[in-house]
Amino acid sequence: MQTSTYQTDLTQAREFLYKLIRQNATQEGLQWLDQQTDKLQKEWNQRTFYFSFSSVPRFMGKASVEYSEETLHQADQLRQGFRPQGWDLTQLARTYILLFLPHEDSKEYLLTINRMCETADMYEQQTIYAALPLLPHPQELTGRAAEGVRTNMTNVFDAIALHNPYPADYIEPEAWNQLVLKAVFMGRPLYKIYGVEQRHNPELARMLIDFAHERWAAHREVTPEIWRFVAPYLNEEYLPDLEKTVKQGKPLEVEAALLACSISTYTGGRQILDNSPEIKNRINNKQLSWNSIGERYHNT
DSSP states (O other), rough: OOOOOOOOOHHHHHHHHHHHHHHHSSSHHHHHHHHHHHHHHHHHOOHHHHHHHHHHHHHHHOOOOOOHHHHHHHHHHHHHOOOOOOOOOHHHHHHHTTTSOOOOOOOOHHHHHHHHHOOOOHHHHHHHHHHHGSSSSSGHHHHHHHHHTOOHHHHHHHHHHHSOOOOHSSOOOOHHHHHHHHHHHHOGGGGGGGTTTGOOOHHHHHHHHHHHHHHHHTOOOOTTTTTHHGGGGGOTOOOOOOOOHHHHHOOHHHHHHHHHHOOOOHHHHHHHTTOOHHHHHHHHHHHHOOHHHOOOOOOT
16 A cells, blocks of 8 residues: 555645635525535534535536636645546535535544445545545545445546546555556546556556457457556566567557657667667657557547
8 A cells, every 4th residue: 555644735625626616606606605614614514514515516506617727736736636627616616515524533534425425426426536635534545445446437437547646645556456457448548547657566567468468369459558557567578569569550559669668678678669760769859658649549
């Protein structure tokens, strides 16, 4: 398990969210939200909390929210890797309310979060999982995060897997590997997974190669993004797969395999890269990256 002890400042998180909500909500919606959070602060009531959390769409609406680069920079300063782009007004307001849940008793807090996830609808679950990097007691939420990885609902899975720093910082290696493998299986954009480099491991590389073999045997496509996870562990065993991809793969697959060679310290991979000077030059000039490969693959 990761040893990170990072925890977001709740006051700063509330201020950040409230600023975005104020910029996008109607006066009536903002007034309702203020009334609900005032009640929760003055006299905590679990029923009021649940009502407020579930009723946000009715009173606030689901308006889309524009995120400037400055706003995303502020989000990253609040919590490194936290990028809420794609959150609508409902998700912002629900997360804001979630940050008023009493957390002094960690066991009671965890019990409430688990209960919410077990009874929440799909969109409520999406909010809770995406909010994990902002919540108190992050070390004790790893089990809940692992449950999120197991979901088959795409938007809920994306909430925990994509643009979310929590998994990279906290979840167990087995859960992390399952997250990446499931993202591959579900066709999700791997370049949007935060902290990939810090969670590289040889078991994951082997799992992805085994998965690729199954897909290739069935004449099915495999995302070229898998080479990012295999790159640190290129060796003689994986060399035939690499050579076959470079010789027979589609252009994007070839580029990904050669980018992996550029990262690897394996001599065999370096020799293959040297045989493709044009792509090697693009890599050296930073014209080819995992982000650019992922963006092109998922936008075609």
